[in-house]
Amino acid sequence: FSPEQHPIVLQIGGNNLNNIAKAVELAKPYGYDEINLNCGCPSSKVAGHGCFGVRLMLDPKFVGEAMSVIAANTDVPVSVKCRIGVDDHDSYNELCDFVYKVSSLSPTRHFIIHSRKALLNGISPAENREIPPLKYEYFYALMRDFPDLRFTINGGIKTVDEANAALRLGAHGVMVGRSAYQNPWRTLGHVDTAIYGAPSSGITRRQVLEQYQVYGDSILGKYGNRPSIREVVKPLLHLFYTDPGNGPWKRKADAAFQHCKTIKSFFDETLVAIPDYILDAPVAESPPGREDLFVNTLSLMPPPYEDTEQKVLLEA
Numbered sequence: 489f490s491p492e493q494h495p496i497v498l499q500i501g502g503n504n505l506n507n508i509a510k511a512v513e514l515a516k517p518y519g520y521d522e523i524n525l526n527c528g529c530p531s532s533k534v535a536g537h538g539c540f541g542v543r544l545m546l547d548p549k550f551v552g553e554a555m556s557v558i559a560a561n562t563d564v565p566v567s568v569k570c571r572i573g574v575d576d577h578d579s580y581n582e583l584c585d586f587v588y589k590v591s592s593l594s595p596t597r598h599f600i601i602h603s604r605k606a607l608l609n610g611i612s613p614a615e616n617r618e619i620p621p622l623k624y625e626y627f628y629a630l631m632r633d634f635p636d637l638r639f640t641i642n643g644g645i646k647t648v649d650e651a652n653a654a655l656r657l658g659a660h661g662v663m664v665g666r667s668a669y670q671n672p673w674r675t676l677g678h679v680d681t682a683i684y685g686a687p688s689s690g691i692t693r694r695q696v697l698e699q700y701q702v703y704g705d706s707i708l709g710k711y712g713n714r715p716s717i718r719e720v721v722k723p724l725l726h727l728f729y730t731d732p733g734n735g736p737w738k739r740k741a742d743a744a745f746q747h748c749k750t751i752k753s754f755f756d757e758t759l760v761a762i763p764d765y766i767l768d769a770p771v772a773e774s775p776p777g778r779e780d781l782f783v784n785t786l787s788l789m790p791p792p793y794e795d796t797e798q799k800v801l802l803e804a
């Protein structure tokens with residue numbers, strides 16, 4: 489990966505310690521900055537048949553072992569991405585038991601918490617990102633009860649204002665999923681200034697795409713016929729979300745995928761659909777965040793996790 493792409497985290501999934509060790513070994517030459525274990529995916533493809541993903545939350549001892557195996561095979565930090573519970577295993581104490589066991593049995597110090605539980609009753613992965621309610625109070629209670637660990641908040645955060653509000657309440661980090669993917673220009677265009685305090689670069693989408701073209705053409709077909717034009721362009725497909733020209737651009741893109749051989753020719757053929765004033769505009773005002781997102785969070789926090797620690801140790 490080029491320097492601009494760092495820091496970059498590899499996420500792995502699995503339920504076999506040997507295979508997990510092999511995956512970490514294979515990843516070494518790529519120079520990832522962190523290795524993360526997926527304990528949050530509810531898809532029946534991975535969670536079904538007792539496989540991996542969020543089902544692993546039901547077996548914290550295994551996750552502790554897996555994290556130790558990962559840590560033993562890498563020099564970079566390790567982390568766990570999980571939910572706040574699974575089905576009726578959704579009490580705050582069970583979540584704490586998971587975090588406590590995994591962090592006691594392994595060098596894991598960083599947890600990324602998708603702050604809703606997962607339902608394994610056959611609803612789709614998309615429904616599993618909407619139906620179970622968000623409980624940010626569990627996230628902030630974890631911070632209170634495990635002050636030596638780092639927690640990154642995830643789930644339903646859409647703007648830099650909301651990310652900043654989460655950071656002000658003490659979150660170590662904020663993970664933004666769908667909003668960054670579905671509306672990248674407005675969601676991510678402000679991150680450097682609004683979160684990291686960098687001076688505004690005034691960069692436009694035309695400039696972003698010029699740089700992306702150089703990168704895209706340098707990696708196209710690097711591994712046989714992968715990545716394809718479609719795979720390289722996919723992260724850009726929502727760059728003009730709700731802007732004039734977006735619909736025609738997508739239609740041109742569909743046609744161009746069929747015959748273009750380079751990212752340059754793809755852009756030459758399709759970007760004519762986007763008006764110049766859109767391509768040359770710097771990122772506009774950040775959309776306002778929902779001020780009430782965390783409003784009741786602190787008052788709803790569950791009682792502290794304390795006395796059960798001994799019990800967990802005895803059961804281990």
Ligand SMILES: Cc1cc2nc3c(=O)[nH]c(=O)nc-3n(C[C@H](O)[C@H](O)[C@H](O)COP(=O)(O)O)c2cc1C
Nearest residue numbers: 526528569602617642643644645663664665666667
């Ligand atoms: C299309 C799609 C693919 C995802 N794939 C993964 C994945 O491979 N690993 C993971 O930990 N989470 C994955 N997620 C979940 C997100 O990381 C995140 O936890 C979830 O979308 C909630 O955050 P959000 O409300 O900001 O979108 C995926 C989400 C979407 C929409």
